[in-house]
Amino acid sequence: MRAMINRRYGDPSAVLQPADLPRPTPGRGEVLVEVHAAAVDPGVWILITGRPPAARLAFGVRRPRQPVRGRDLAGVVVAAGPGVTAFTAGDEVYGTSGRGSFAEFTVAPVRRLARKPARLSFTEAAAIPVSGQTALDAIRAAGPLTGRRIMIIGAGGGIGAFAVQLAVAAGAHVTAVCGPGKAPLMESLGADRVIDYTRAEIDSHGPVHDVILDTAGCRPFPLLRRALTPTGTVLLAGGGHDAPGFLGGFTRQLRAPLAGLFGRRRLRPVAGHERAAGLEEINRLVEAGRLTPVIDRTFPLTEAAAAVGYLARGHPTGKIVVTVERS
Ligand SMILES: NC(=O)c1ccc[n+]([C@@H]2O[C@H](COP(=O)([O-])OP(=O)(O)OC[C@H]3O[C@@H](n4cnc5c(N)ncnc54)[C@H](OP(=O)(O)O)[C@@H]3O)[C@@H](O)[C@H]2O)c1
Structure with a gap:
């Protein structure tokens, strides 16, 4: 699969690069998701640049332990790992992955996923989680x-x-x-x-x-x-x-x-928590027409570094989303 990775810390335009990687395999309590969209947030910038230095203590001192970037995702479940009953292949979901969402596929724990609200596109849903x-x-x-x-x-x-x-x-x-x-x-x-x-x-x-x-x-x-x-x-x-x-x-x-x-x-x-219950509460507000994601710009997967650079300029209007096109 195609993915955007950084194996060292630095400026996004220098270190965030395309790679061909094997599809990940879902473990217990996880699903494999075909990613349609993945949003950018300041946490992604931290994991690319390795700044502030304290963040490296959690994510890898010399280089990021996990190379695929991106956390927010919206997509379609392809396969469920052992013990998963909440979702099956074909379900449209959104949430967060710790294994990187700037990729054609990722693995995400079901405790951090919810069904995508029908009235939102994948791009809009991906803007929500973090x-x-x-x-x-x-x-x-x-x-x-x-x-x-x-x-x-x-x-x-x-x-x-x-x-x-x-x-x-x-x-x-x-x-x-x-x-x-x-x-x-x-x-x-x-x-x-x-x-x-x-x-x-x-x-x-x-x-x-x-x-x-x-x-x-x-x-x-x-x-x-x-x-x-x-x-x-x-x-x-x-x-x-x-x-x-x-x-x-x-x-x-x-x-x-x-x-x-x-x-x-x-x-x-205040700290944000990534969990299904929070997404389900958001779903109720979305379905009631009381919450709508604001999208500033979208960038294709291969231009993820430009998307992160745009965010780092400091004045986005709402969210920036990376879209994963398929031929
Ligand atoms: N606590 C948590 O769990 C948690 C979770 C996620 C993120 N964060 C942190 O929360 C912060 C914001 O995240 P975000 O995703 O909202 O970032 P963001 O999308 O980059 O938004 C930050 C906003 O700050 C505004 N801004 C810049 N300079 C300003 C100024 N001088 N005065 C007033 N507003 C100014 C900008 O709006 P204008 O264009 O209007 O200037 C910009 O839209 C980041 O530091 C991030 O690391 C914390």
Whole structure:
């Protein structure tokens, strides 16, 4: 099968290359999936570049232990491994694979898969798993949102465009913070107010937000505090994946519980979990017409390095998806 792999760390255009590999074999609790689409997220960039260096402790110190890149996937089940009863050949599924989805075929554990909603294309479904589930977990961590004010920083990005829709569905008043040109999209997703951060700072409306979800990771904590009510909560979903230092952007999330300057305000890191239950919850919102993936661009499999490079420029509108064409 064709796959895009990196056997060493470096710039995506230099190290992410096509390869012919044997089809993987599903083990217990896994299925073999014919991949139709696979999304890009900052985690893919981390596994290609090996930055921040701390990430190498988990994924391979000198080179990535697993060479095929990509995590999100949407496709069709080809074969089920031992013990699998949830899916059979021909089922259309989406979710995540730890074995790489920038490939014609991959293997994925059924605990991280769900049926693809009928109203979504493979490209749309592939955009959901990592970013959509991180947004879901962040909005859950915010607690009840009916009638409360939430600010979402990075609202036009991969996690943010899902988070805006989930917060609207939860009954919140949503302030979307994004760069120039994204206001019409934010309003179409249901945001009540949009702050273009090139024109106004996030505290321009005062300390009125009960919750701030920060996916961009570049505002100092005192500034976040000035936009928050005295009992509000800041949720840190991202820390700027390309920040310098051994821990890069993770430093910000690790510091969060120690940042005592918040008084009665709370500052918490949030982590997304990849699991079937989260995807099924998302499916219900998709089927109800309350959640729709926003796709910025698609790239063919052979141009996966360009797709990752586009993401790394830092200003995607929603998700970037790699499509796997077959002749
Ligand atoms: N906690 C977890 O479990 C988890 C899971 C996945 C990802 N992450 C992390 O979360 C972060 C965001 O991920 P993502 O997939 O949403 O990334 P993304 O798709 O690249 O979106 C990031 C957004 O940040 C915005 N941005 C850039 N500079 C900004 C600034 N100065 N002020 C405000 N917004 C700015 C950009 O929007 P504009 O074009 O509007 O500037 C961009 O769309 C990354 O650091 C990633 O590693 C965490």
